[in-house]
Amino acid sequence: MPSPDEPLPADAQPAEAAAPPPRPRASAPLLLLSILAVGFTLWAAQPVLLPVLLAMFFALVGNPIIRLLRRLYLPRFIAALIVLLGGLTGTALLGNQLLPPAMEWARQAPREMRQMASKLHALTKPVQEANQAAENFARAAGGTTGKRPPIMLTAQDDPYRRLLATPRLLASILAVVLLTFFFMVYGDNLQRNAIALLPSRQQKKLTVGILQSIESEVSRYVLTISLINLVVGMVFAGVMYVLKFPLDEALLWGTLVALLNFAPYVGPLIGMMLMLLVGFVTFDDPWQSLLPAGAYLALHTLEGQLITPIVLGRRMALSPLVLILALMLFGWMWGIIGLLLAVPLLVCIKLVLAKVEGMEGWARLLE
Numbered sequence: 001m002p003s004p005d006e007p008l009p010a011d012a013q014p015a016e017a018a019a020p021p022p023r024p025r026a027s028a029p030l031l032l033l034s035i036l037a038v039g040f041t042l043w044a045a046q047p048v049l050l051p052v053l054l055a056m057f058f059a060l061v062g063n064p065i066i067r068l069l070r071r072l073y074l075p076r077f078i079a080a081l082i083v084l085l086g087g088l089t090g091t092a093l094l095g096n097q098l099l100p101p102a103m104e105w106a107r108q109a110p111r112e113m114r115q116m117a118s119k120l121h122a123l124t125k126p127v128q129e130a131n132q133a134a135e136n137f138a139r140a141a142g143g144t145t146g147k148r149p150p151i152m153l154t155a156q157d158d159p160y161r162r163l164l165a166t167p168r169l170l171a172s173i174l175a176v177v178l179l180t181f182f183f184m185v186y187g188d189n190l191q192r193n194a195i196a197l198l199p200s201r202q203q204k205k206l207t208v209g210i211l212q213s214i215e216s217e218v219s220r221y222v223l224t225i226s227l228i229n230l231v232v233g234m235v236f237a238g239v240m241y242v243l244k245f246p247l248d249e250a251l252l253w254g255t256l257v258a259l260l261n262f263a264p265y266v267g268p269l270i271g272m273m274l275m276l277l278v279g280f281v282t283f284d285d286p287w288q289s290l291l292p293a294g295a296y297l298a299l300h301t302l303e304g305q306l307i308t309p310i311v312l313g314r315r316m317a318l319s320p321l322v323l324i325l326a327l328m329l330f331g332w333m334w335g336i337i338g339l340l341l342a343v344p345l346l347v348c349i350k351l352v353l354a355k356v357e358g359m360e361g362w363a364r365l366l367e
Helices: 028-044 046-071 076-123 126-144 159-196 201-242 247-260 265-283 291-312 320-355 360-364
Strands: none
Touching: 028 076, 028 126, 028 201, 028 320, 046 076, 046 201, 046 320, 076 159, 076 247, 076 291, 076 320, 159 201, 201 247, 201 291, 201 320, 265 320
16 A cells, blocks of 8 residues: 555556646637638628638529439439429529519619609608708707708729629629539538548547538528519519519519528518518509508518428527528628628537537527
8 A cells, every 4th residue: 555655557547637728718809800801801702701601502502403404313413413404494484584674674663763753752742841940940040051061972993893893793603603502512522531631539429420411401491492482472473463563573572582681680670671661652642652551561570470380390590590690790891792691600609619618608698
């Protein structure tokens, strides 16, 4: 039996001595600087990041269809080509159908807006008169004259900027199409090779679980939301056709409503304002002018409060406050594309946090 002064053997050391020291936690200023650096990088690198993220988004939408085609013993290359060509063909046909009414509305918009401005001016005339009287009283009390300083308006129109913007836009669209195809075909191989670089088996298992969860859940989410929005757009197009809109215009507004529905809260708000504008421009009766906006509000309420929660369930639920903050952040960084990608990116973040040990509380914070 060893004496109290003799050291214990290595195999008899207490369990506490074998535990690794705790990792030092980063200070709050360093964490804040890191977040700002990441945010600035995401904003500055958007010409490179946005085509890649959009291609990954479209590949996630197409992967379930590719898996179905693979069960028919089609090679992955052929299945991805069929999905991509089908999507491009459908987009081209839809654009060809919707372009004439959209151009007609763009041509008539200035004249209709002037007519609506005169109606709104008549409605707001008492308020304007009250404001003018208050302004005159304030001038008399302050001893100032009624003359206002002249306002100089300048406009700058650079035709070369438009000339350079068109090829850049076409190059971005081509990059998105090619990247979508390559992600569909070679995404699995790239994923396996990246996992093989990890040092330990535990890290590989954790990474595989995260990637499989992201692919299955986000693909299901995006495809389900796309189908729901497609049904919402078709139903709203039918409602607009019942309200005596021409068929091409009804399809235009139905497609626009379906696209806006991909951005929660922000998209429906824009759609509501747009339907109010369309109603006031189309109809002379004030109550009849509210029908498009009322139909859109009822349809969106039914979809957002009943259909989508039932179909997706609580597993994909996100906090409305966190969702609005994410829409503001990604919309500020990346514009309309950021609004489109905000929800899938937030879902990916939630899935990753739920899989990493010790981060489950942050995942629950997003619910």
